[in-house]
Amino acid sequence: MMHAADGSGSTMARYATGGWSRLRWRAVLAVLALVAAACGGGGGEQAAGGACDGTVEGPVTIQVWFHSGQGSERETIEQQVQAFNDSQEDVQAELTLLPEGNYNEQVQAAAASGDLPDVLDFDGPFLYNYAWSGHLQPVDACMDDEFESRLLPSIVEQSTYADALYGIGTFDSGLGLFTRRSILEDNDIRVPDGWDDAWTAEEFTEVATTLRDAGYDKPLDLKINYGQTEWYTYGFSPIVQSAGGDLINRDDFQSAEGVLNSEASVTALETFQSWFNDDLVDFNEDDAAFLDGRSAISWAVHNSYPPYSEAFDDVVVLPLPDFGQGARTGQGSWQWGIPASAQDADASWAFIDFLMRDEEVVRMSDANGAPPATQPAVEASQTYTQDSPLWLFVEALEGDASVARPQTPAYPIITSAFQQAIGTIIDGGDVKGALDEAVETIDADIEQNQGYPSPEEQG
Numbered sequence: 221m222m223h224a225a226d227g228s229g230s231t232m233a234r235y236a237t238g239g240w241s242r243l244r245w246r247a248v249l250a251v252l253a254l255v256a257a258a259c260g261g262g263g264g265e266q267a268a269g270g271a272c273d274g275t276v277e278g279p280v281t282i283q284v285w286f287h288s289g290q291g292s293e294r295e296t297i298e299q300q301v302q303a304f305n306d307s308q309e310d311v312q313a314e315l316t317l318l319p320e321g322n323y324n325e326q327v328q329a330a331a332a333s334g335d336l337p338d339v340l341d342f343d344g345p346f347l348y349n350y351a352w353s354g355h356l357q358p359v360d361a362c363m364d365d366e367f368e369s370r371l372l373p374s375i376v377e378q379s380t381y382a383d384a385l386y387g388i389g390t391f392d393s394g395l396g397l398f399t400r401r402s403i404l405e406d407n408d409i410r411v412p413d414g415w416d417d418a419w420t421a422e423e424f425t426e427v428a429t430t431l432r433d434a435g436y437d438k439p440l441d442l443k444i445n446y447g448q449t450e451w452y453t454y455g456f457s458p459i460v461q462s463a464g465g466d467l468i469n470r471d472d473f474q475s476a477e478g479v480l481n482s483e484a485s486v487t488a489l490e491t492f493q494s495w496f497n498d499d500l501v502d503f504n505e506d507d508a509a510f511l512d513g514r515s516a517i518s519w520a521v522h523n524s525y526p527p528y529s530e531a532f533d534d535v536v537v538l539p540l541p542d543f544g545q546g547a548r549t550g551q552g553s554w555q556w557g558i559p560a561s562a563q564d565a566d567a568s569w570a571f572i573d574f575l576m577r578d579e580e581v582v583r584m585s586d587a588n589g590a591p592p593a594t595q596p597a598v599e600a601s602q603t604y605t606q607d608s609p610l611w612l613f614v615e616a617l618e619g620d621a622s623v624a625r626p627q628t629p630a631y632p633i634i635t636s637a638f639q640q641a642i643g644t645i646i647d648g649g650d651v652k653g654a655l656d657e658a659v660e661t662i663d664a665d666i667e668q669n670q671g672y673p674s675p676e677e678q679g
Contacts, residue, residue, distance in 0.1 A: 270565065271357060271358070271361050271362075271565050272359070272361045272362035272565045272566050272569055273361075273565075273566065274566065275566055276310050276311060276564060276566045276567050276570060277564050277566075277567070278309075278310030278311055278564075278567065279309060279310055279311070279312070280310070280311055280312075280563065280564050280567045281311075281312045281313075281314060282311060282312070282313050282314070282337075282338035282339060282562075282563070282564070282567050282568055282571060283314055283316065283337035283338050283339070284301065284313045284314065284315050284316065284337060284338065284339040284340075284571065285316050285318055285327075285336075285337045285339070285340050285341065286315060286316070286317055286318070286341050287317075287318060287320045287323045287341060287343075287554065288317040288318060288319055288320050288323075289320050289554075289588070290588060292587040292588060293584070293587055293588050294317060295587070296583055296584050296587040296588075297315065297584075298315065299583075300574070300575060300580055300583070300584075301313050301315045303574075303580075304571055304574045304575075307574070308570075310567070310570070311567045311570045311571065313339070313571050316337070323343075324342070324343065324346060327340065327342060327346075327350075331350070331353070331355045331559075334561060336355065336559040336561055336562075337559065337562075338558070338559065338562040338563055338564070338567065338568045339556060339557075339558060339559075339562070339568045339571055339572065340356075340556070340557050340558075340559055341554050341555065341556050341557075342387070342554065342555060342557060343450075343553075343554055343555075344378050344379075344387070344389065344552035344553055344554065344555050344625070345378075345450075345552060345625045345626075345631045345635065346631070346632075347378075347379065347381060347386050347387045347555060347557065348381045348626075348627050348628055348629045348631055349629040349630075349631060349632055350386070350557070351381045351382070351384075351386040351629075351675075352381070352382075352629035352672055352674075352675075353629070354560055354675075355559055355560055355561075356386045356387065356557045356558065356559060356560060357386070357558050357559070357560045357562070357565065358384035358385060358386055359385050359386065359387070359388065359557070359558055359569065359572075360384055360385050362558075362565065362566070362569035362572075362573075363385075367573075367576070368385075370578075370594040370595055370596060371388075371593060371594055371595075372392060372591075372592075372593055372594065372595065372598070372617050372618060373617070373618060374392050374551045374552075374617040374618075374622055374624065375388065375389050375392060375593045375594075377551075377624045377627075378392075378551060378552040378555070378624045378625075378627075379555060380627060381627055382674040382675055382676065386557055387555035387556060387557040388555060388556055388557075388572060388576060388593075389552075389553055389554060389555040389556070389593050390556070390575050390576060390580070390581050390584050390585075390592075390593050391553055391554075391581070391584055391585050391588065391590035391591060391592060391593050392551055392552070392553055392590060392591045392592075392593060392613075392617050393454075393521060393522060393550065393551055393552060393553045393590060393591065393613075394521065394522040394549060394550075394551075394591055394610070394612070394613025394616060394617070394622075395454065395455065395458065395519075395520070395521055395522070395540065395549045395550045396520075396522075396537045396538060396539060396540060396549060396612055396613065397517055397518070397519055397537070397538040397539070397540060397541075398510065398517070398518040398520055398524055398525065398528050398535060398536075398537055398538075399516055399517045399518070399535070399536055399538065400516070400532050400534045400535055400536065401534040401535075401536050402534050403431070403516050404536075406434075407430055407431065407434050409427055409430060409431075410423075411536065411538070412538050412539060414539065414612070414615065415539045415546070415547050415612070415615060415616060415619070415621040416546075416547075417539075418538070418539040418540065418541055418542040418546075418547035419538075419541050419542065420541060420542050420543075421488065421491050421541045421542065421543045421544070422491075423541070424541035425491065425494065425495065425500075427517070428440050428495065428500045428517070429498075429500070431516045431517070432500060434516075436514070436515060436516045437514065438499065438500060438501060438502035438509070438514060438515060439500060439502075439515055439516045439517060440495055440500050440501045440502065440515060440516075440517055440519065441501075441502050441504050441509040441510050441514075441515035441517065441518040441519065441520070442455070442495075442501055442504075442519045443455065443504065443507075443518070443519060443520055444501065444503045444504060444646070445503065445504040445505055445506075445507050448639050448640070448642070448643045449639065450635060450639075452638065452639040452642040452643065453467075453625065453634075453635040453638050453639055453642075454521075454550045454552075454625070455519065455521075455550070456492065456642055457550070457623075457625070457638065458540055458547075458548040458549050458550055458623060459488050459489060459492055459540075459541075459543055460480065460484075460485045460488055460489065461545075461548040461623050462488065462540070462541070462542055462543040462544065462545055462546060462547055462548040463484040463485055463487065463488035463543040463544050463545060464482070464484040464485075464544060464545040465479055465480060465482045465484050465485030465488070466479045466480065466485075466626075467479075467480055467625070467626050467634050467635075467638055468480065468626045468628065468630070468634055468662065470626065470627075473626065473627075473628040473630065473666075473672070474666060474671055475659075475662075475663050475666065476634070476658065476659040476662040476663060477659050477663060480638070480655055480658060480659050480662070481652065481655035481656050481658070481659045484543075484544065484545075485655060486651050486652050486655060488543040488544070489642075489645055489651050489655070490651050491543070492645065493645050493646070493648070493651060496646055496648070497648065502514055502515045510524075510528060511527065511528070511531050519540070521550075522589060522590060522591065522610060522613055523588065523589045523590070525537065525589070525609065525610060526589055529609075535609065536609055537609040537610060537612050537613075538612070539612065539616075539621070546620075546621070547621060548621055548622070548623050549613075549616050549621055549622050549623070550622065550623065550625075551616070551617060551622035551623065551624055552624055552625055553590060556572045556575065558572070576593070576594070578594055578596040578597045578600060579597075579600075581593055581594050581597035582597045582600050582601055585597065585601055585603065585604070586601075586602070586603065589603065591604055591610075591613050591614060591617060592604065598614055628672060629669070629672040630662065630665055630666050630669070630672055633661065633662055633665040634662050636661075637657075637658035637659075637661040637662050638658055640654075640657075640658065640661075641654040641655055641657065641658040644657075
């Protein structure tokens with residue numbers, strides 16, 4: 221994110237390189253349909269070694285899959301695997317790096333053929349469909365009492381499905397507006413102070429117009445160069461949520477009707493569309509609109525800060541605009557989980573538990589620039605300090621400004637339908653019609669899958 225997603229440093233890099241095209245999503249959805257049918261609509265797999273019972277039946281060698289993201293992440297996970305193996309003799313981890321561009325397709329294919337590893341990392345929003353399909357097992361029984369208390373609230377939220385934790389992330393993500401203080405001050409533009417002081421949508425539009433009049437021909441960089449991928453959901457669903465709408469009704473996750481296509485959602489996305497109609501947006505094909513000074517504001521993820529701050533010494537990070545019900549931002553990134561087929565859940569958990577040590581969380585955060593997943597790691601971080609511009613993201617993740625992508629097995633369809641709607645809106649299509657079509661697609665999928673019954677409801 222996806223999500224989504226959204227996304228870690230590598231997640232957004234994947235979006236930038238076209239990792240999730242519409243064709244790939246169709247391929248994944250087709251596999252999901254086959255997997256769901258094979259499992260009888262959800263559930264099905266049982267753990268080879270059972271759930272965690274506190275005992276490792278060692279010595280044992282476990283297989284670990286990791287997406288081949290940015291170089292610093294690869295180097296760090298390789299170092300962490302070596303450190304884990306050197307730290308004890310009961311469990312030895314063998315790491316497999318899989319290409320990130322089609323990582324999730326490979327996971328789905330392995331799930332369908334029963335060839336998943338003992339430890340799996342995956343983009344956060346996929347957790348819910350993986351869990352519903354029976355390919356992941358809950359990890360609650362693996363934790364001690366202190367473990368969950370160390371986690372950021374957002375990590376717990378994005379990892380929860382059917383009242384159980386099915387995954388754990390070592391880092392999270394953040395989304396905001398990047399600009400330069402000198403630009404705002406030179407144009408007498410108010411500098412917001414935190415999430416409760418965000419520019420309104422109207423004010424944001426006025427800011428963009430002011431900056432165009434000041435010489436920025438296309439003052440807004442919305443990372444449209446990432447294309448119709450998970451970026452469209454991670455990056456722009458906060459607009460709908462800030463207006464009081466959402467991607468789906470989260471009371472029961474049974475319909476998007478009256479929520480995604482609500483009057484508030486339509487009005488907010490009409491404002492979004494107006495930025496394109498008024499030619500305020502740089503389509504940023506070279507991914508350098510902000511760095512080259514063509515755009516004055518970049519709507520981007522946390523990992524944009526290092527290159528921006530290296531280029532300019534007065535970069536500030538601001539909340540996304542408030543569309544009526546408070547500014548909102550995305551959250552969620554890659555997570556670790558234990559497949560239901562793992563040979564020994566305790567051995568798998570021993571590896572994940574090692575990665576969740578505060579010093580290891582900081583090590584990965586330093587490598588990819590993402591917000592650390594635990595409170596002690598945040599406190600130990602040299603990047604996410606209270607006097608850093610990036611503290612804005614920590615505040616969102618610890619508060620209510622960040623919104624998890626919907627915790628439902630229907631998420632692959634939800635994000636695909638929303639991406640299509642955003643693409644239509646950017647191209648100048650009817651906003652209400654685009655959202656109505658997305659709602660129809662989402663609701664039809666939920667109905668086809670009998671409402672995606674939880675494991676308890678399936679019996």
